[in-house]
Every structure is written in C-alpha cells, then in structure tokens.
Amino acid sequence: MGIAASSATHGAARPIMDDAEFERWVRLLESRTGVIVPPERKPFLETGLRRRMRETGHTEFRRYYDELLDGARGAMEWAALVDHLTVHETHFFRHMPSLNLIRDEWLPQWLAGVPADRSLHALSVGCSTGEEAYTLAMVLDAALSGFEPQRLFGITATDVSQPALAMARQALYPMHRLAEIPPNYREHAIETVDGEQFRIVEKLRRRVGFACVNLLHASRAPLRKLDLIFCQNVLIYFARERRGELLDALARLLQPNGLLVLGPGEASNWTHPQLVRTGGRQTLAYLRTTKEIPA
Incomplete structure (x- = not known):
C-alpha cells in the first residue's frame, strides 16, 4: 500500500501542461511582469512551475494558479515563483x-x-x-x-x-x-x-x-x-x-x-x-x- 501511494503521488506531481493551460500561464506572466514566454519556451516554463510546485506540495497547475491569485498569501508565493523563473546569470564588467x-x-x-x-x-x-x-x-x-x-x-x-x-x-x-x-x-x-x-x-x-x-x-x-x-x-x-x-x-x-x-x-x-x-x-x-x- 505504501508503494502504491508513493506511485500515485509521483504521478500526480508531474501534471501535463496542455496548450490551454500554457496560454493561461503565459497571460498571467505577461500581465504581471510583461515577460513573454513564446511557445518554444514551454518546456522551460513547465519545468520551472513543476519545480516550485513540488516545493510547495502542489500537484495541479490549476490549483497552484488559483493560489497565486489568493490575496496576500498568493502575493508571497508569486514573489517566490518569479524568483524561480527569473534568470539571474550576470557578471562583473559584463560589457x-x-x-x-x-x-x-x-x-x-x-x-x-x-x-x-x-x-x-x-x-x-x-x-x-x-x-x-x-x-x-x-x-x-x-x-x-x-x-x-x-x-x-x-x-x-x-x-x-x-x-x-x-x-x-x-x-x-x-x-x-x-x-x-x-x-x-x-x-x-x-x-x-x-x-x-x-x-x-x-x-x-x-x-x-x-x-x-x-x-x-x-x-x-x-x-x-x-x-x-x-x-x-x-x-x-x-x-x-x-x-x-x-x-x-x-x-x-x-x-x-x-x-x-x-x-x-x-x-x-x-x-x-x-x-x-x-x-x-x-x-x-x-x-x-x-x-x-x-x-
């Protein structure tokens, strides 16, 4: 029974992002940050979301999306998610x-x-x-x-x-x-x-x-x-x-x-x-x- 429960959790932890779900997340990111995620960057967005969802115990894109819209609690989680999705690569004297x-x-x-x-x-x-x-x-x-x-x-x-x-x-x-x-x-x-x-x-x-x-x-x-x-x-x-x-x-x-x-x-x-x-x-x-x- 323990193995079955573990397998179910593992399966639920990797939700599939269909095109409609992808477009919903793209609109949210653009409206809040202005950042555009083109279709070819869908794997990047999906991987970033899954990583943060694992850390917070979420197994469904929709429920996680709804939490991000939930007042002060959602605002705090949004800040953490943006950090996950933001590229921080930089250097001294870069150009x-x-x-x-x-x-x-x-x-x-x-x-x-x-x-x-x-x-x-x-x-x-x-x-x-x-x-x-x-x-x-x-x-x-x-x-x-x-x-x-x-x-x-x-x-x-x-x-x-x-x-x-x-x-x-x-x-x-x-x-x-x-x-x-x-x-x-x-x-x-x-x-x-x-x-x-x-x-x-x-x-x-x-x-x-x-x-x-x-x-x-x-x-x-x-x-x-x-x-x-x-x-x-x-x-x-x-x-x-x-x-x-x-x-x-x-x-x-x-x-x-x-x-x-x-x-x-x-x-x-x-x-x-x-x-x-x-x-x-x-x-x-x-x-x-x-x-x-x-x-």
Whole structure:
C-alpha cells in the first residue's frame, strides 16, 4: 500500500501542461511582469512551475494558479515563483564597450555641463545579484575620485527578485568571480573575507541602494530624475512591441544630457524625439537632448 501511494503521488506531481493551460500561464506572466514566454519556451516554463510546485506540495497547475491569485498569501508565493523563473546569470564588467563609453566619452561631457557640486544619479535595471550595479559604482568612483571638490554619485539598482536583491545587499561573492574584475579596480573595490569569498568595500556599498521594482512600473516608481540609466539584457524578455513603451518610460526619467545604455541588439530600431544615438557600433546608447520630455 505504501508503494502504491508513493506511485500515485509521483504521478500526480508531474501534471501535463496542455496548450490551454500554457496560454493561461503565459497571460498571467505577461500581465504581471510583461515577460513573454513564446511557445518554444514551454518546456522551460513547465519545468520551472513543476519545480516550485513540488516545493510547495502542489500537484495541479490549476490549483497552484488559483493560489497565486489568493490575496496576500498568493502575493508571497508569486514573489517566490518569479524568483524561480527569473534568470539571474550576470557578471562583473559584463560589457566593456558600454562601460568605456560611460567613462571615456559621456562622463567628461556630463561633468563639463553641470555645476561642480552636482551629484550624479544612476539607475541599474535588472541588477540581479548586484554585479552590474557594483561595476557601475567601481567605474564611476574611479573616474570621479580625482575631482575637487569631490564628486558624489548614487546608484539605484532594481530587480523583480527579492532573493536576488538580498544577495546583492550582502555584496559577497565567491573568490573565483574576482577574475571578472580588472586588476586596476580590485585594490580600491574589494576586500577579502576569507579564502573563499570577497566583498565589495563599504565605500561603494554605500553608493548603491537596492529596490524591488518591475520594469513595467519603473515610470511609477519613486525615482528622481536620472543622469544615467543602464538597462542591458532585460528587454530581451519582453515582446518587441512592448519594448518601445518601456523605453519611452525610461526616457522620461532622464535628465537633459543623461545617457540611456542598452544591450547591443535589444532595441536597435527604437527612436525617441528627445534622444539621439551615441557611441560606436559596439554599443547601443542614447543621449537625452536639452528639450523637455512631456510626462
């Protein structure tokens, strides 16, 4: 009897997702996150859902779906599910051409056009476990450290995954990740915790604040006007027709002469009347003109 019960449980733990069920989950994900799951990604979605359902004791897609709509309890489980379905792969200094554009071309021009006591405010979208945000902090700190009076900066880093943000706030990374950070940055940016981990130094940690924000709602988030927006490898998860809307919302957050940096190929056909393309062929970046962007 024990074996039969075990077999029944095992069978029930692997529900079949037919096309109608798949479409229902696709609509939920798109409405809540904006992320599109195309038909060819059905196995990925099904596997991710099954994994989380096993952890929570669910055996039916429909019942699990209904629980996600159940008030505060459903909201907590939704946050956990999004973390399961979100890709967190990232690296320090992931795209050097974009960072070089910020440091060597945009930043000197920006500094020349603002008062000496003006602080720089940046946004890292889809920051995952913090590597991108801390990379920006390293680059900006090194570039601004030689100015008198001292130039200050702050970075708001956002993601939809609370567990990823918790890791980002700790700023602890395995020692093998140190190879991703160029040697000329390491002395002033990291401290060894033990033989297996290093940590971003407090000076840089204080410059970065993390917040759980969905890109769909970025324009409604309490963000001040920004000088720099770094949004790479995020738009690829959204439908092409929606990417323009999201970029328009980000453009409205930019200060005059602010810079929007995207991942190469993410939205190469997008245009905006108050933004002009800048940088070389290896980058995809837009500079905000001095004209006012209507809300």
